[in-house]
Amino acid sequence: MLNITRRQFLSYVGAAGGSSALLKTSLALGLMPDDNYAGPVKIKPAANGEQPTALILGAGVAGLATALELEKAGIHCTILEASFRPGGRNLTVRNGDKIDEMGNPQICQFDKQDNLFFNCGPARIPGHHRRILHYCRALNVPLQIKANSSKMAYFHDDNSLGGKPKRIIEYHTDVRGLMSELLWKSAENNQYDQLLSEDDVAKLMKFSQTYGDLTENGKYIGSERAGSTTDRMLEFPKPHAPIELKAMLDSQFWYGGLMGAELYDWCEPLMEPVGGMDGVIKGFLRNLKTQPVLNAQVKKIYNRDNGVEVTYEQGGQLHTVQADYCFNNIPAYFMAGIDNNFSATYQSGLDSVKRGHLFKIAYQMSERFWERDGIYGGISYTTDPIGQLWYPSHDIHAQKGILLGAYTWDPKVGAMFEKMTPAERLTAGALYAEKIHPGYSKYIENGISIPWARMNHQMGCGMRMSPEDFDQYYSLLQKPEGRHFMIGDQISHHSGWQEGALASSEQALQQFNRLVSTNTKSGEASHVA
Amino acid sequence: MSLKSTLFILLLASAGGTLQASEIPTPVGLEYCTVCHGSQLKGNANIGAPRLGGLSKWYIERQLSNFKKGVRGAHSSDVTGSEMQSMVRHLTPGDISAIATWISKTESPTPKLTVHGDIEAGKNLYQGCAACHGADASGNKAIGAPALNGINDWYLLTQINHFRSGIRGTEPSDVYGQQMKAAVSTVQSDPDAANLAAYISQLN
Numbered sequence: 001m002l003n004i005t006r007r008q009f010l011s012y013v014g015a016a017g018g019s020s021a022l023l024k025t026s027l028a029l030g031l032m033p034d035d036n037y038a039g040p041v042k043i044k045p046a047a048n049g050e051q052p053t054a055l056i057l058g059a060g061v062a063g064l065a066t067a068l069e070l071e072k073a074g075i076h077c078t079i080l081e082a083s084f085r086p087g088g089r090n091l092t093v094r095n096g097d098k099i100d101e102m103g104n105p106q107i108c109q110f111d112k113q114d115n116l117f118f119n120c121g122p123a124r125i126p127g128h129h130r131r132i133l134h135y136c137r138a139l140n141v142p143l144q145i146k147a148n149s150s151k152m153a154y155f156h157d158d159n160s161l162g163g164k165p166k167r168i169i170e171y172h173t174d175v176r177g178l179m180s181e182l183l184w185k186s187a188e189n190n191q192y193d194q195l196l197s198e199d200d201v202a203k204l205m206k207f208s209q210t211y212g213d214l215t216e217n218g219k220y221i222g223s224e225r226a227g228s229t230t231d232r233m234l235e236f237p238k239p240h241a242p243i244e245l246k247a248m249l250d251s252q253f254w255y256g257g258l259m260g261a262e263l264y265d266w267c268e269p270l271m272e273p274v275g276g277m278d279g280v281i282k283g284f285l286r287n288l289k290t291q292p293v294l295n296a297q298v299k300k301i302y303n304r305d306n307g308v309e310v311t312y313e314q315g316g317q318l319h320t321v322q323a324d325y326c327f328n329n330i331p332a333y334f335m336a337g338i339d340n341n342f343s344a345t346y347q348s349g350l351d352s353v354k355r356g357h358l359f360k361i362a363y364q365m366s367e368r369f370w371e372r373d374g375i376y377g378g379i380s381y382t383t384d385p386i387g388q389l390w391y392p393s394h395d396i397h398a399q400k401g402i403l404l405g406a407y408t409w410d411p412k413v414g415a416m417f418e419k420m421t422p423a424e425r426l427t428a429g430a431l432y433a434e435k436i437h438p439g440y441s442k443y444i445e446n447g448i449s450i451p452w453a454r455m456n457h458q459m460g461c462g463m464r465m466s467p468e469d470f471d472q473y474y475s476l477l478q479k480p481e482g483r484h485f486m487i488g489d490q491i492s493h494h495s496g497w498q499e500g501a502l503a504s505s506e507q508a509l510q511q512f513n514r515l516v517s518t519n520t521k522s523g524e525a526s527h528v529a
Numbered sequence: 530m531s532l533k534s535t536l537f538i539l540l541l542a543s544a545g546g547t548l549q550a551s552e553i554p555t556p557v558g559l560e561y562c563t564v565c566h567g568s569q570l571k572g573n574a575n576i577g578a579p580r581l582g583g584l585s586k587w588y589i590e591r592q593l594s595n596f597k598k599g600v601r602g603a604h605s606s607d608v609t610g611s612e613m614q615s616m617v618r619h620l621t622p623g624d625i626s627a628i629a630t631w632i633s634k635t636e637s638p639t640p641k642l643t644v645h646g647d648i649e650a651g652k653n654l655y656q657g658c659a660a661c662h663g664a665d666a667s668g669n670k671a672i673g674a675p676a677l678n679g680i681n682d683w684y685l686l687t688q689i690n691h692f693r694s695g696i697r698g699t700e701p702s703d704v705y706g707q708q709m710k711a712a713v714s715t716v717q718s719d720p721d722a723a724n725l726a727a728y729i730s731q732l733n
Binding site for chain 2: 082102103104297299300313315316317318333334336337338339351354355415418419454456457459
């Protein structure tokens with residue numbers, strides 16, 4: 001483009017592609033904001049020049065990010081963490097690490113190798129989670145692409161195709177073909193005469209032919225897009241026999257599974273920190289002036305006239321600390337067991353947050369047998385209780401690998417696994433996975449299980465409120481009660497995601513800024529008892 | 530120096546007066562109990578973990594042993610019972626005795642009333658219970674009947690219903706549980722159960 005102004009260029013694009021092309025090009029040129037995210041909240045100095053102090057309860061992602069932003073403004077933070085480790089549900093385990101399950105403590109037996117680790121909590125980051133990506137950049141947490149889908153992986157359902165697993169690409173291709181064939185037939189039978197011109201109906205038939213790989217007369221007879229039953233390098237490809245339309249319609253789980261890599265939070269490519277998700281936690285800790293106080297279990301939280309007073313217990317001793325503001329990352333359902341002077345309504349709001357039963361298993365496999373089957377990363381899906389198998393996309397062709405052997409957030413299935421001993425869970429998980437990968441069990445060297453609803457000090461993952469409670473209490477919990485803010489993914493529309501936790505922290509800090517800048521005396525009574 | 534700019538740590542052990550007599554620190558190793566049962570074991574309905582303060586040592590020991598032996602908590606529908614089972618599985622009789630001693634010393638506020646029922650109707654139903662548990666629900670150690678006052682009303686209701694439905698009290702070796710299972714035959718409906726729990730809870 002020589003001697004052409006940006007405005008001229010845009011008018012050409014607009015003429016060629018209509019207003020939506022103009023919009024997209026404008027975005028690409030940075031003329032219009034794509035979203036409002038402009039980095040974390042900048043904490044303003046207090047109106048009276050006297051910096052307040054803060055207590056952060058819980059060293060999870062929301063707590064650590066809140067502390068980091070407050071410390072940048074010179075605000076002193078005390079971070080109390082009930083567990084022996086910081087990070088909350090951002091937990092990566094390696095050789096020798098303790099898994100603090102209530103009643104069933106486990107020690108991770110993975111070999112002592114850098115590439116043998118497991119992300120027990122968050123494990124993937126989509127490109128539009130701007131907040132967590134900001135921190136990865138700012139805290140020097142290197143990322144790599146995590147393959148969240150592999151079309152070579154499998155769908156499995158005992159009630160479909162005789163329980164035989166099917167490659168996702170074969171199923172995808174057949175579904176497209178069968179749906180396109182129906183579209184062709186409708187067009188051929190003049191179903192769209194009212195809607196489309198004759199020319200457009202012809203285009204629609206052409207589209208369905210291309211989309212579904214149909215024959216000249218609109219039939220789907222299988223497609224080499226899903227591979228071949230012959231060696232397609234040396235011979236003409238011969239497509240797999242397609243599934244029947246009736247079988248496709250009966251395979252309800254599978255057509256649900258089609259969405260596995262289609263939804264916004266799972267849209268490719270996703271990312272993961274190199275070496276484990278806890279790289280994020282380590283990044284925060286490297287950059288915090290004050291480290292969390294560990295093994296410090298909160299017993300009381302009181303809004304006072306001039307701040308918040310918290311009593312915690314550590315090593316059999318009770319300690320009381322006080323600060324001007326408190327940011328509380330503790331799972332809300334624990335708050336009924338912690339003495340407090342919150343209003344009855346606020347406490348009811350906290351009580352409305354229910355425990356989630358997310359459950360995971362991970363196995364150390366002696367060989368990466370899935371790679372010999374053409375699967376490099378991605379997920380197989382099954383109707384069996386294990387739900388999903390995740391194949392690692394890092395350290396391709398290494399000798400061993402950590403395979404996610406179960407992933408469910410169904411409360412009933414989670415409860416079933418929670419009742420088992422860790423050894424029973426590993427046995428059960430292997431039996432189910434044998435249906436997808438015959439011989440699976442013989443590669444298992446050791447394994448761990450993470451029932452989040454039984455993990456000490458978390459007792460849940462994927463918190464949820466009923467729709468009615470959400471209407472009644474969510475906005476209440478988004479606001480502070482006195483000087484006390486609830487934070488964490490629980491105070492977001494995105495429970496179970498670090499991005500939700502960071503959004504809650506951002507929201508609390510914006511309100512904090514307003515409180516501090518309007519309070520002429522930051523020690524003044526500001527809560528309503 | 531003002532509070533607002535100073536974050537201070539107060540060691541309650543050395544500060545004396547601030548610590549109430551009832552606020553005894555959690556023995557090392559038993560912090561797990563307070564995660565669910567709450568600060569000073571005050572109970573947490575969100576977790577289904579009842580207040581434990583006010584229970585007799587002998588009753589706590591019996592229940593912990595029952596959970597350990599699978600006399601209690603083994604029923605497939607007893608979700609919180611199974612959670613308790615996994616917590617006591619590894620305890621020795623000595624551990625159980627030490628835990629019971631600690632629990633019997635903890636104090637916490639009287640639980641709030643949350644179950645609404647017809648108190649008069651509950652009173653009539655309770656006549657059959659009073660023979661063992663006492664007119665004031667303070668229990669009778671000699672016949673193995675625990676005190677019922679001071680227990681959360683929602684927990685009483687849950688357990689009455691567990692006895693009614695056989696989630697509790699059907700295990701052959703659960704002698705006392707089987708007696709209870711027989712005794713709750715007078716509770717014939719969900720409103721009956723709520724009325725009874727509501728009556729017992731206001732006996733405090």
